[in-house]
Each structure stands twice: as C-alpha cells, then as structure tokens.
Amino acid sequence: MCKNMPPLELAIQFHGHICPGLLMGVRAAEFAQKYLDVSPDQDEELLAVVETNSCGVDAIQSILGCTFGKGNLIFRDYGKSVYTIASRDKDRAVRIAQKYQAQPHPDNVRYRELSRQGTLTEEEAAEKENLLASIFERIMTTPFEELFNWQEADFAIPEKAQIYPTVQCSICGEGVMEPRAIMNGQLYVCPTCT
Ligand SMILES: [Zn+2]
Numbered sequence: 600m601c602k603n604m605p606p607l608e609l610a611i612q613f614h615g616h617i618c619p620g621l622l623m624g625v626r627a628a629e630f631a632q633k634y635l636d637v638s639p640d641q642d643e644e645l646l647a648v649v650e651t652n653s654c655g656v657d658a659i660q661s662i663l664g665c666t667f668g669k670g671n672l673i674f675r676d677y678g679k680s681v682y683t684i685a686s687r688d689k690d691r692a693v694r695i696a697q698k699y700q701a702q703p704h705p706d707n708v709r710y711r712e713l714s715r716q717g718t719l720t721e722e723e724a725a726e727k728e729n730l731l732a733s734i735f736e737r738i739m740t741t742p743f744e745e746l747f748n749w750q751e752a753d754f755a756i757p758e759k760a761q762i763y764p765t766v767q768c769s770i771c772g773e774g775v776m777e778p779r780a781i782m783n784g785q786l787y788v789c790p791t792c793t
C-alpha cells in the first residue's frame with residue numbers, strides 16, 4: 600500500500616468498498632492519530648483494542664497500522680463500536696466510543712435496507728449511490744463530538760507480540776506454534792488434530 604495515500608483512500612482500498620461503517624472508522628482513526636499526536640504504526644508503537652469486528656475496524660487497521668497480522672490489533676467480541684488506541688511512546692491511550700443514536704438518520708435506514716436487498720433495479724442502484732453520497736458528506740463533515748465520545752484511558756500496554764518457535768504435529772506433520780500445541784506424551788499435537 601502506498602504510504603502517501605490519503606487516509607480515506609487507504610481505508611477504502613483496504614476494505615474493498617466504501618460504506619457508512621468504514622467512514623465512521625475513518626473518523627475515529629483520524630481523531631486518535633491527532634489526539635495522541637502519533638504517526639501510523641510501523642512496528643507496534645501503537646496498539647488498538649477493538650470491541651467490534653465490523654467495517655470500521657478496517658479503517659483502524661489501514662490508517663493507524665494496527666493490524667491483525669502484527670498482533671497490535673486486539674479484538675474483544677463485545678459488539679460495540681468502541682476503539683481504544685494506545686501509544687507506547689507517549690504512554691497514553693484514548694478510548695473512542697460511537698454515540699448511540701436512538702433514531703438513525705433516515706438515509707442510513709434506507710441505505711441498510713437496500714444493502715440487505717441484494718439485487719437492485721437500476722433506479723434502486725442509483726438511489727443507493729445517492730444515499731451513500733449524502734451519508735458520506737454528513738459523516739465526514741459532522742463535528743466529531745456529535746458522532747463519538749472519547750476519554751483518556753487508563754491502559755497498561757502489553758508487551759510487543761512474541762514470536763514463538765514452531766514445532767511439528769505428530770499426526771498431520773504440519774508446523775504449529777509451540778504454545779498452541781498439546782503434548783501427547785512426548786509428542787506434539789496441533790489443535791486441529793486433537
Ligand atoms: Zn463495509
């Protein structure tokens with residue numbers, strides 16, 4: 600991925616499509632970066648704890664560089680659009696929580712309806728595109744405090760992700776990270792073979 604790409608572009612390219620959830624994630628990621636005064640992560644200077652696995656998380660990964668593969672994206676399956684971003688260098692963290700909207704904007708309601716529908720007529724496809732354009736405009740221009748709550752978080756940053764030795768499973772012969780292997784007598788067995 601190109602480093603000079605604007606954050607929004609990075610997120611869209613990574614996520615594969617543009618959608619309201621991703622845009623909310625873009626707002627959260629950009630806010631975290633500014634609030635903590637940090638650059639996108641190279642080697643685990645940042646850590647993200649995300650409480651959802653929906654679209655917005657891809658903005659956190661692509662813009663902040665907190666990724667599943669690097670081990671500095673921690674997923675807590677709480678079903679909440681809440682992102683805690685921590686900086687190792689600054690030794691501080693911010694918890695960003697999307698505000699609950701008792702009455703979602705009618706554009707979003709209709710957009711979700713059309714998204715769920717699957718096959719769309721030409722008019723519906725055009726309607727969906729227009730809706731996305733106005734949702735885009737609204738999400739990207741609404742003052743941040745109307746979309747999210749945030750607070751400095753008391754957060755003990757864990758050690759950087761460890762690299763473990765690989766051992767061989769005695770049943771399938773495939774390699775497995777040592778702490779994930781189970782001992783059967785003197786032999787290692789991987790989780791898929793137990
Ligand atoms: Zn999406």
Ligand SMILES: [Zn+2]
Pocket residue numbers: 768769770771772773788789790791792
């Ligand atoms: Zn195995």
